[in-house]
Structure formats: structure tokens, C-alpha cells
Amino acid sequence: MIEKIISFSLRNRILVLLVAAGLLAWGIYAVRVNKIDAIPDLSENQVIVFTEWMGRSPQIIEDQVTYPLVTNLQGLPQVKYVRGSSMFGMSFVFVIFNDDTDIYWARERVLERLNYATRLLPEGITPTLGPDGTGVGHILWYTFDAPGMDLGEQRAIQDWYVKFGLQNVPGVSEVASFGGFQKQYQVTVNPNKLNYYGLSIPEIIQAVRSNNNEVGGRKFEMNNVGYIIKTTGYLKSIEEIENIALKTVNTVPVKISDVATVQMTGESRLGIFDKNGEGETVGGIVVMRYGENADEVIINVKKKMMEVAKGFPRGMKFNILYDRSELIEESISSVKQTLIEEMIVVSLVVILFLFHWRSAISIIIQIPITIAASFILLNAFGVTSNIMSLTGIALAIGVIVDNGIIMAENAYKNLSHRFHELNPETNE
Numbered sequence: 001m002i003e004k005i006i007s008f009s010l011r012n013r014i015l016v017l018l019v020a021a022g023l024l025a026w027g028i029y030a031v032r033v034n035k036i037d038a039i040p041d042l043s044e045n046q047v048i049v050f051t052e053w054m055g056r057s058p059q060i061i062e063d064q065v066t067y068p069l070v071t072n073l074q075g076l077p078q079v080k081y082v083r084g085s086s087m088f089g090m091s092f093v094f095v096i097f098n099d100d101t102d103i104y105w106a107r108e109r110v111l112e113r114l115n116y117a118t119r120l121l122p123e124g125i126t127p128t129l130g131p132d133g134t135g136v137g138h139i140l141w142y143t144f145d146a147p148g149m150d151l152g153e154q155r156a157i158q159d160w161y162v163k164f165g166l167q168n169v170p171g172v173s174e175v176a177s178f179g180g181f182q183k184q185y186q187v188t189v190n191p192n193k194l195n196y197y198g199l200s201i202p203e204i205i206q207a208v209r210s211n212n213n214e215v216g217g218r219k220f221e222m223n224n225v226g227y228i229i230k231t232t233g234y235l236k237s238i239e240e241i242e243n244i245a246l247k248t249v250n251t252v253p254v255k256i257s258d259v260a261t262v263q264m265t266g267e268s269r270l271g272i273f274d275k276n277g278e279g280e281t282v283g284g285i286v287v288m289r290y291g292e293n294a295d296e297v298i299i300n301v302k303k304k305m306m307e308v309a310k311g312f313p314r315g316m317k318f319n320i321l322y323d324r325s326e327l328i329e330e331s332i333s334s335v336k337q338t339l340i341e342e343m344i345v346v347s348l349v350v351i352l353f354l355f356h357w358r359s360a361i362s363i364i365i366q367i368p369i370t371i372a373a374s375f376i377l378l379n380a381f382g383v384t385s386n387i388m389s390l391t392g393i394a395l396a397i398g399v400i401v402d403n404g405i406i407m408a409e410n411a412y413k414n415l416s417h418r419f420h421e422l423n424p425e426t427n428e
Contacts, residue, residue, distance in 0.1 A: 020369055027372020034375050035293040035384040038327040041134050045101055047110045048130030049073070049093040053122070062086040064122055069093045072117040076109050093127075103132060103290045131174035133287040139294050140301055141322035143179075143275055143283035147315055152266055154282035155180030157312070165308040166286060171297035173289040179273025180282035181266025185241060193259040199246055204256065211235065211244045238262045275321070283321070291382065298325040335390040342394055343367050346401050353405070359412065363404035370400050 009016045051065050066084040070093055074082050078101045085092040097106045107129060114127050121127070131137075144154050155177065163175045189204065217229030235241055242257035256262065275281045288297050305318050346367065351360040374393055375385075383389055 020365075023376075024369050024372050027369070027375055030375035030379050031372060034379055035291075036295040036328055036332060037136075037384040037386045038294075038324060038331045039136060040384065040386045040388050041136050043135030045097045045099050045103060045106070047095045047097070047103070047106050049095065049110065049114065049127050050130050051091040051093075051121075051125060051127040052089060053091070053125050054089040056089055058086045058088055061089070061091050065091040065125065066093060068120040069114075069117055069127060072120070073110065073113055076113060078106070091127075107132065131287055132289050133173040134290055137173065137288045138285055138322075139288045139298050139324045140286040140320065141283065142286075142305070143273075143281045143319045143321055145317050145319045146313070149313070149316060151180040151280060151282060152183050154316075155182055157316075158282055158284055161311065162308055163284065166284070166301060166304055169297065169300045169304050171289055171292035172286055172301065174287040176285045176287065178283055178285065179280060181269075183264060184267050185235075185238065185262060186265050187241065187256065187260045187262050189260040197247070197249065197254050197259060199254070199259060203246060204260065207244050207246050207256070208235075208241065238264060283319075294384075295325055295328050298323065298328075331387050332385065332390070335387060335394065339371070339390070339394050339397075342397050346397060350401060350405065359408040363401060363408060366400055366404050367397060371397075 049069060051069070053061060053065060056064075062084075066086045069091070070082050070084040073079070073093060073095050076095065078098045080096045080098060083094040083096070085094070095106070095110055097103075110129065118125075118127060144158070146154055158177050158180070159182070163177060166172060166175045187204065187208070189201065194200065211233055212235045213233050215231040215233065217231065219226055219228050221227070241262045242255060244256045245253040246256060246259070247254050272280045273283060286301055288294055309318060347360075347364045350363050351357070371393055374396075377383075378385065378389060
């Protein structure tokens with residue numbers, strides 16, 4: 001078989017050269033479109049199901065939420081195993097699929113099963129899927145430099161402005177917010193006054209909910225002008241909450257201000273987001289989707305951040321804490337430099353070792369063609385250009401050169417024997 005290939009190649013040299021040139025051109029294109037990352041993604045192919053049931057102990061979460069979800073998700077196709085984790089007020093279920101399973105197909109299967117499993121959970125609980133990101137999907141961390149601005153205001157800008165802007169970048173799965181205070185109205189009830197007026201906590205909750213609503217009406221026309229009738233009752237201030245009537249005692253309405261104190265404050269939290277020990281700050285984490293080009297996504301996110309920053313209040317700006325593009329550029333540059341140095345050294349060694357320029361050129365030409373062709377296979381199997389893959393290519397250069405030297409020496413030896421057989425007088 002090998003003899004036939006060699007014989008065919010010798011008889012069709014132009015065709016072989018054209019194929020090699022086409023392979024090199026294809027390989028150069030593959031190098032340009034190949035996805036770049038610093039480290040390979042070795043995380044498991046998983047779908048995360050998150051369920052929140054605040055105020056419940058881990059044991060209750062395990063018995064009434066985690067266990068029903070785990071047992072119902074175990075029968076999905078192409079699932080290796082299902083893991084569950086319960087903590088105070090939250091449940092996490094990790095569905096691990098086979099490595100060759102398409103992640104979005106897997107998410108669809110999990111959603112289909114959750115439609116049934118939700119009926120087994122307590123009322124009012126809705127499981128949700130986690131972001132379609134990997135274990136190495138955290139590509140960029142940022143905080144805000146906003147001297148003199150309240151942490152609650154910074155968190156509001158992050159949640160209602162910056163987050164929505166960055167999530168529109170192609171390849172971004174989620175922008176997670178950290179730090180600061182999530183503003184909320186808190187109604188602090190006085191139990192003695194509740195007992196005095198004969199009220200209960202559910203009655204206060206129902207009163208606030210019913211008054212924080214909008215009631216639809218109808219549309220009617222008058223003098224060829226259409227009017228929409230509706231009642232807007234959304235609460236917009238502390239005073240409006242305090243003036244909500246709970247009941248009437250002797251024709252006098254009992255308001256929330258009579259039994260409770262209303263204030264604007266931050267939601268209770270269990271930790272802070274500190275920057276270098278200099279104090280608390282607000283920021284976010286950009287999570288990349290499965291199979292995206294990390295370097296390209298980071299570039300697009302930075303461009304979007306420049307656009308978003310134009311709408312910031314005066315004096316506020318982004319401060320990037322972690323940027324994987326720096327690690328990517330340094331890693332790829334280091335391996336690329338090693339590849340170039342190795343190719344130069346190998347070329348010199350081949351020329352000095354063979355001391356035959358035609359044989360040396362035939363071997364040296366193999367190096368760029370083989371390296372370029374290897375990127376075609378990287379793209380075909382979805383492997384990114386990272387430290388491990390590029391290092392493997394660098395190590396393979398030695399094998400390529402050894403193979404070329406052996407073949408050149410073998411051809412030279414056989415041609416020499418053949419020449420001496422045809423010209424026996426040269427042996428003398």
C-alpha cells in the first residue's frame with residue numbers, strides 16, 4: 001500500500017504539490033478561525049437545576065425538594081449520574097451527561113422532565129436551570145469606581161443597567177452581580193399594636209399586595225378620541241405604604257403606619273464583596289457560554305463596556321479585576337514563540353545533519369504544512385488553541401522531523417545502491 005502511494009506521488013508530482021498547497025491554505029484558514037483560550041475546558045457536561053425556598057432548613061430542602069428532583073431526573077437518556085446538594089433555603093441538582101451529548105439538547109430534556117417533577121414539590125416552588133456556562137466560563141470580573149456613590153445606588157445601576165447591556169453580547173451566558181445592597185421596602189411590625197387592633201401578619205401582607213397592583217378597565221370613545229380606563233395602584237414611596245388602610249375601627253381607618261414602621265433599606269446578606277482590603281465595592285462576573293471563543297467574547301464585552309460607560313453618572317467607571325485575555329495572550333504568545341524557535345532550530349539541524357539542500361527543504365516544508373493541517377483537525381473535533389493543544393503540536397515537531405529524516409535517508413540509501421548496481425565500475 002505504501003509503495004503504491006509513493007509510486008503514485010512520484011508519477012504525479014504536480015498533483016501532490018497542489019494538494020499540499022491546498023492543505024496549507026486550508027490550514028492557515030483553520031488557524032485564523034480556531035477558538036482561542038488559555039486553558040482547556042475539562043469540566044463535565046452538566047445541567048444545573050437551582051431551586052430556592054427561603055427560610056427552610058437544609059433537611060427540609062433535602063426531603064421535599066432535592067430528593068424528588070434527583071429521583072425524577074435520573075431516568076433521562078445519556079445521563080451518567082445525578083448529584084444533589086441542599087443548603088439553607090436553596091437546592092442544587094447537577095445532572096451530568098455523557099461528554100458527547102449536545103448541551104442544549106440536554107437542557108431541553110431536563111426542562112421536559114421538570115414539567116412533571118414540579119408537581120411533586122411544595123406549592124409555590126419553581127425550579128430553574130442554571131446558566132449554560134462551563135466550570136471555566138468566568139472570563140471577566142469587574143467592579144465600579146464611584147467615589148461618593150452609595151453602594152445601593154451602585155448595585156441598582158449594576159442590576160438594572162449594566163447587567164442588561166452586557167448580557168446582549170454574543171457568547172455571554174450570564175452576568176452575575178455581587179456586592180452592595182439590593183434596595184427594598186421593609187415593613188417592621190410591632191406585635192403589641194397588632195394584638196391591640198386584632199390584626200395578623202397575613203392580613204398586612206395581603207393589604208400591601210392588593211394595593212401594589214394595577215386594575216384594568218376598558219376603552220371607550222368620545223368625540224372620536226379613544227380613552228383607556230385603568231386604575232394604577234403601584235406603590236412608589238414610603239408614604240404610600242404607610243397610608244395603606246388595614247381595617248376600620250369606629251369609622252377610623254387603621255393604617256400600616258399605626259402598627260408598623262416602613263423604611264427603605266438593603267436586603268439582608270451573608271457576606272460582602274471586598275476589593276484588596278480597601279473596602280466594599282460592587283461588581284459583576286461575566287460568564288461565557290459553552291463552546292464559545294473566549295478571546296473573541298472578551299473583546300466584544302470590553303467594547304460593550306465602553307458603550308455602557310457612556311451612560312454612567314459623572315465620576316463612575318469600570319475597574320477590571322480579572323481579565324482572562326491577558327492570560328490567553330501571554331500563553332499563546334509563549335507557545336507561539338516556542339514553536340517558531342523550535343522550527344528554526346530544527347531547520348538548522350536538518351540542514352547541518354543531511355548537508356543536502358534538496359532533502360533538507362523537503363523536510364522543512366513538512367513542518368508548516370503539518371502544523372497548519374493539525375488545526376483543521378482541532379476545529380473538526382472542537383478543540384481550542386490552548387496551552388495543552390499547542391504544546392502537543394510543539395512536541396510533535398520532533399516526530400515530524402524524525403520521520404522526514406528517516407525517509408530521506410532511506411531514499412538516499414536505496415538510490416545509492418541502485419546507482420552502484422547500474423554502474424559497477426564506480427565501486428572501484
